[in-house]
Amino acid sequence: MADRDLAPSDVTPRYRYYVLAILIVVYTFNFIDRQILGILKDSIQKELALSDTEVGLMGGIAFAVLYSTLGIPIAWLADRKSRTWIMTSALTVWSAFTAACGLVSSFWGLFLMRMGVGVGEAGGVAPAYSLISDYFPPAQRARALAVYSFGIPIGMATGILAGGLIAAEVGWRTAFIVVGVFGLVLAPIFKLTVRDPQRGGFDRKAGAAPTPAAPFSAVIKTLLPKPSFWLLALGAASSSVCGYGVAFWLPTYLQRTHHLTLAETSWSYSAITFVGGLAGIWLGGALADRYGKASKRAYALVPATCFVIALPAFVLAMNSDSLPLALALIIIPTGLNLAWLGPVVAAVQHLVPSHMRSTASAMFLLVNNLVGIALGTYYFGWVSDLLKPSFGADSMRWAIMSGGAFYLVAVGLLFLASRKLDRDWVSTG
Secondary structure (H helix, E strand, O other), rough: HHHHHOHHHHHHHHHHHHHHHHHHHHHHHHHHHHHHHHHHHHHHHHOOOOOOHHHHHHHOHHHHHHHHHHHHHHHHHHHHHHHHHHHHHHHHHHHHHHHHHHHOOOHHHHHHHEEEEEEEHOOHHHHHHHHHHOOOOHHHHHHHHHHHHHHHHHHHHHHHHHHHHHHHOOOOHHHHHHHHHHHHHHHHHHHHOOOEEEEOOOOOOOHHHOOOOOHHHHHHHHOOOOOOHHHHHHHHHHHHHHHHHHHHHHHHHHHHHHHOOOHHHHHHHHHHHHHHHHHHHHHHHHHHHHHOOOOHHHHHHHHHHHHHHHHHHHHHHHHHOOHHHHHHHHHHHHHOOOOOHHHHHHHHHHOOOHHHHHHHHHHHHHHHHHHHHHHHHHHHHHHHHHHHHHHHHHHHHHHHHOOOOOHHHHHHHHHHHHHOOOOOOOOOO
16 A cells, blocks of 8 residues: 555554644744744854844845745646655755754854745745644544644753853854754655555545545635635734744844843743743643534634733743743743744634645645745834834833734734634535
8 A cells, every 4th residue: 555545544543643733843943943043143243243224124025035936836746746755855945054053154044044944944834734644533633733843842851952052162163063953854754654645535435535635726716705714814824924023033142131141031932931931832732622512703702811811921031020920921922922833824724625725734834934934024024123222232122012013913823713604614524
C-alpha cells in the first residue's frame, strides 16, 4: 500500500500520536528559526548599526512576503502530492537558510537570507494542518491542532533561550548556524518515519472513494461567499499583529526599560513564552471542542473572549515599573493571545471539503501572516523610532502598549464571524 493510501483503520493510536509528536518537533524548529532573530537582534543591531525600523523590516516583511504568498501554490501541490515530501523539502530549505544567516555581514545579506527562511517555511504549516485533519476524527481536531500549535511556544521559548545563551557566549552568528544544522538533521528522520494518510478518510462514508483535489479556482469559489472565513482570517491576523510584534520586540523592551542582560532576558522571556503559550493554546482548543459540540459559534467566541481578558493584563504589564509584576502579568496575554490557534484553525478546516483543506489553510495563513508578521514586526519598530525623541529608551514600552488596540479589532471581527459559522460549516459523513 502506498504511503498516501494509509487508511484510518490502518492507523494505530500509538502511531497517530507519534505523527502528531514529530509534527510538533518540526513546527518547533519552524518557530525557532522564525523567531530567533527576536532575541539576537540587539547584538545584530550593534554590529551592523541598524535602526529599529530596519530590524522590523528584516524580521517582518523579509520573512513574511514570500512565506505567505508561496504558501498557496505549495498548499495547492500538497492537496495533490505527498505532504511528507513537501514538508521534508521545506524543513531542509529553511534550516539551510537559517544557518546561512550566520555567514552574512550586511543588512541586505541578512535580509535575503531571511527571505530564504520564509521560502522554506512556506511549505511547513498548511500541509501539516491537512495531515493532522486526516489523522484525527472531527471531534478531536481542535485539540489535536491546538497540541500541534504547542510548537509555537516551545519553538519561541527554545529559540529565545538557546539563541540568547549561545549568542551571549560565542556570538549571534554561531546561534544561527547551530539551530540551522539541527533542522537539517531532523529532515530525513521526519521523511523516513511519517506516512501520508488517506485524504478525507474520516470525512466520508465508509467505502466511498476519495474526492480528487480541487482546482484553485474551485477553492476560491467555495471561500469567497463565506464571510466566516474572511472574518476569522482577519480577526486572527489582527491579534497576530500584536502577538508576533510583541514576541519580536519584548526582549528589547526588557533590556531597554528593565535593564536586563541578554542572558537574563533569554531566561525570563523563554519561561513566559513556554508556560503562557502552552496553557493558552491548550485552553483554546479544549474549550472549542467542548462548547463547539453545542454551537459552532464557540470556535470564534472562545478566542474573542480570551482577547477581552488579555487586554487589561497587557496594559497593566506595560505600565508596571516592577519587573517581577510585569513578567507575571505578561504571562496572561502571552497565553491568551495564542488561544485562537486551535479553534480558528479547526474551523477553517471545516469551512471547505477535505480535498481543499491545504489550499484553504494556505489562504488563511496568507492573510494572517501578511498582516500579522509583516505589519506587526515592522509596526512596533517604526513606532519606537517615531517616539524615541520624546521617550528615549522607553519608546519601546509605549510602542508595544499601542498595539493593544489590535486586540479590540480582533474581538469585533471574531464576534461577527461567530454569527456566520453555523451557516458556512461543511458537514462531514
